[in-house]
Amino acid sequence: MEWVSMAEHSDVVDEINDPGAAPYGNFINYYTFNPPENRLSLIPPSLLEDLGCRDETTLILDVGCNSGELSVAFYKHLVPEPASEEESDRRSVHLLGFDLDETLVQRAQVINRLHSRITFIPLDITEDTDQLRDYLSLHGCSHFHLCLCLAVTMWVHLNHGDSGLLQLLSRLASMSQHLLLEAQPWKCYRSAARRLRKLGRSDFDHFKTLKIRGDVTEHAREHLERHCGMELIQSFGSTAWDRKLLLFRKR
């Protein structure tokens, strides 16, 4: 749907729609086309309380945060301004956003006004994740209370194959108590590959050999439930781009 909906605005979206220019989904103006509100309108502001995140410190991880607009908006959506200094000292919520695209991360750092609470770093989730462990230790936590993995799975899948996708899910599950997942449906894969070919580029490394195809969200659910000790606890419905927002919890 990512590609399908965007094609409707073809004049403006060439850049964002061009997988040659953004082979990892690292679109430079993503939030022009998919504003934070599209997802936030489905998420109750009380989510952290609903999940029982009442610890002194609550940690949120945002995987593939792009230029940070959704991360910051998500944080503000879930975390009300503290009523007093005392309240602010008592309970703190921190968000770590990361993306493999350093230019996008730099932009995220510039728009971020909540430096003491929100941090953006460059990181490729398919590589070494020591920095995530370091961040957890810095805050004295063994896991992230909530991990957001929104519109990232397809890019990891296309660039790193089935094993890359499953490893991503396992990795996130191993460090998170809750996982909010928005996986792109299969039609987005076809559109992404088609557009790449149109540009005269070779296919994504793994597109033709993927065994996980069709209902990718269901495959992801199965992997998380069978192999990662997680269970689906809620579906927040579908976004304007017809993608499910699913919430998993560590059993």
Ligand SMILES: C[S@@+](CC[C@H](N)C(=O)[O-])C[C@H]1O[C@@H](n2cnc3c(N)ncnc32)[C@H](O)[C@@H]1O
């Ligand atoms: C389509 S955007 C989605 C951005 C954001 N998560 C959202 O839903 O609004 C996908 C983002 O994932 C990032 N990404 C893709 N593969 C990644 C990887 N292996 N590690 C970290 N970020 C990655 C891209 O650079 C891009 O910014």
